[in-house]
Amino acid sequence: MGIALGGIATVDPVIQSNPIFFTAVMAGTIIGSHAPDFDTILKLKNNAVYLRHHRGITHSIPLMIFWGILISGLIYLLVPGLPFLNIWIWTALAVFLHVVVDIFNAYGTQAFRPFSKKWIGLGFINTFDPFIFSAHLIGIALWVLGADPVKTFLTIYVLIFLYYLKRFWQKKVLERKIRLSFYNVEGIFTSPTISQKIWRLAITTEDKFYVARANDGNIQIVDQFDRMPVPNNELMRTAKLDPNVDAFLSFSKVYRWEQTEYDDYTEVRFIDLRYRSKDHYPFVAVVNITKEFKILKSYTGWIFSEQKLQDKLLIEDL
Structure with a gap:
């Protein structure tokens, strides 16, 4: 650009x-x-x-x-x-x-x-959009070959503007279909993919989180979770004091939480539902807290395997 x-x-x-x-x-x-x-x-x-x-x-x-x-x-x-x-x-x-x-x-x-x-x-243009990227490459190539850059790039930007309108319209059609298909929809989070036909979806209703995929307008639920508010207890208050968890919660628009008890500590995990990829939710915040409510280790970010996550949370000499 x-x-x-x-x-x-x-x-x-x-x-x-x-x-x-x-x-x-x-x-x-x-x-x-x-x-x-x-x-x-x-x-x-x-x-x-x-x-x-x-x-x-x-x-x-x-x-x-x-x-x-x-x-x-x-x-x-x-x-x-x-x-x-x-x-x-x-x-x-x-x-x-x-x-x-x-x-x-x-x-x-x-x-x-x-x-x-x-x-x-x-949420209606992919972070890397092949159409937009290719349009710029074509424009640069035409300029190198002698085309007038002003006319070339202004023409390309008019086409890109029309492309944005098309993607916006596709998102609105998809949202309308979701509201007709789900009861008490409170939030719809769309993530377009490189493919023009495929969208990742996170849908919030009164009592459920739905993770779905739209392919050519056909909506398929791939995961669903009960919508449980984060408890107002000492464990969660301690978790929210952790800088990694605090940063995650300041950014994530739709997430669920879970906790796992171990002998010496409790793992609290917050999972963003917008970025499901290959049956995995890569964007998380995890904090390990002792029974005395002291933070041992924490992490936030994109990570694509449980083993790598545990490597980052490896705790010695508990």
Whole structure:
């Protein structure tokens, strides 16, 4: 998308005719289109910090402005004399486009901070969408072959806009079918897959959690659980004090919980129901708590086998 915006920027004759100015704008749009995800570095600290902040403040309204100024300012320092405002406009547009695109997948973003910390994930475009990705590759190839970049990418973006409308309509049709098929529906969480026909679904009713799969509009329940509120007892209050569990609960929109008693400790597990993959729920938060209500070990994140999870929770010298 950064390259596409750099191509569209050539609508300005000055950018088109000045190789240095063009290079500066292209650098701004490419870096700007990645800037909000620089928070990925937080994963080096731990999963809880990453989970709590990824797509949070770095995708907020103030940071959208900040990224544009920072990147444009650095480019201007490296190549003084270029029109700063023009570089900033295209760089800021690249940042804005990144954040807007993130809103449409299931993971979502806190794009309205500082006015609201609510996660916005509309859930009708896959995090990696083959159509959108291929459309950009085709546009870049046509540009390399000599096509006008402005006309090429504007045409592609009109097609992508229509594609978004199509996926939005598909989601609405699916939601309407779910509400007709289930009693007392309180929440519907959709996760599109790479396939245009297949959607992952998590459905909340008054007393049940349903995990389902829609294939070409046909809804199949693959799991269901009784909807049990988290008890207000000392064990759960201790679990919620753990940073990993706290980060998970701040992000997860639909989850169930379970606890398992062992000789010396109790395992409390919170399981997000939106990301079922190959009969497994990879996004979890787990905490082990002693009988004296002390936290021994905890973990949160995406993990795809029970053995790997237990390796991370290995406790010595209980």
